[in-house]
Amino acid sequence: MATSTAPSALSFPPATFAKISPAPYLLAHLSPTSSSASPTRPSGRSPQECRSPSVNTGSLTHANGSAVVRLGDSAVVCGVRAEVLRTSDIPHPYRGPDDSRREIEELGLLVPNIELSTGCSPGFLPGNAPGTLAQSLTQRLLSLLHLSKLVDVEDLKVKYQPPETEDDIPDAPPELQTKAYWVLYIDLLVISLDGNPFDAAWGAVLAALSDTKLPKAWWDADREAVLCSDQLSDAKALTLGNIPASLTFAVFTTAAPQKRPEDAKNWVLADPDGFEEELCNESITIVATETSILRIEKRGGGVVGREGMRELVAHTQSRLGNWKQALNQQQR
Structure with a gap:
């Protein structure tokens, strides 16, 4: 006489269980049935526990500074591009107090922009219009760059010492003049998004700015233009403040x-x-x-x-x- 066997219990692999019942799946890990098991x-x-950051600087050859930062499966590429802004081209020159944060903020010397690449996560499909997440992240990064005083405005100034003339007061040489500023365009591209984009983006900004070098620049009075040295040895790194x-x-x-x-x-x-x-x-x-x-x-x-x-x-x-x-x- 044939014996009947009990049907096997229905089971799913963890990945399937996570898609069918995500909240119970997470709860099962955080609240294990065994009293000896830790959440x-x-x-x-x-x-x-946080994911360990992975940083690789100097990834882009045509940028003044660049970095690739990974937090787990979240990856962000950041490139810093410097351009000269002459003070004569500024409609409203800064005339406020000696405050690095306010001067950088009012003149717009730091310009971050973040993009979420197509395919970085299932929510970003080809042909979709830019979402609010990229705009929100850009604004948060800009606000934090100003608040942290990470970049010193003195590193961004191109100064000129006028020669002494007969009309100058003895023992009082002409004051240094700021003829131009460096504007830093900080472009970020999220190539893979697995949660926590702001921390990954901020880490990429820190790494790229620490890698940024500005060419030696000076004001040529005869040409009335800013000239730059093409020697890499003359370039100067940014002096970053207290890193948050x-x-x-x-x-x-x-x-x-x-x-x-x-x-x-x-x-x-x-x-x-x-x-x-x-x-x-x-x-x-x-x-x-x-x-x-x-x-x-x-x-x-x-x-x-x-x-x-x-x-x-x-x-x-x-x-x-x-x-x-x-x-x-x-x-x-």
Whole structure:
């Protein structure tokens, strides 16, 4: 007599499970059934673990500075191109106080622009009009460049010392004149997007500016023009200020509309990838140096309070060491 066998249990590979039920899939990793198991994410990282940045500078031969930065599967190319702007061509020359940030901002000497390339993620298809994400990222980068005072305006000035004349006061030579400025066009291209585009873009800006060298330039009074040396040995690197780190967090919660908020469980995920971003309704981006907080951006939700924010700030400041290490390895 033939014996019947029990049907095998229906099972799916992890990738299929993640597409069919993404929220339960993430929850199964963050809240394992075994009490001895630690919360992990589908990528294998712990909730507070960030992806290690990978930096490669000098990637573009026709730019004054360039870099390729990777955060996991997110990759951004950044190129810095310098152009001369004569003060005589500025409609409203800067006449304010001696403030590097205000002078750069009012004259528009830093011009970032970011593009999300076709195919960088499933959401960017050929033929689609530019979305709001690229515009938002560009504006955030521009605001942070001004706020951080990363670039010193003195590095961007082309000065001229007029010769002394008989009409000059003795022992008082003519003052230095600013005849032109360098305008830095900072172009970024996201070639692969797997979450957290702002941190990757800001890291690419830092790496490209640290690689930027400006030609030796001077004002020729006879020609009334700015001349530049074609010798690479005469080029001068930018003197960057205190480098800030940016770190984005996303909050995953199990709260349902019919449940009480106090019954919900929440996890704060550092440096979220694309899969995690789609499942989180609250995000926080913190930009900080070793000694100060430059910016806190919070969107959606209300899980992270004041105490939680202090922990995230400390985590962001500790993240600064990873970026500095990656940048220093390229400068050796």
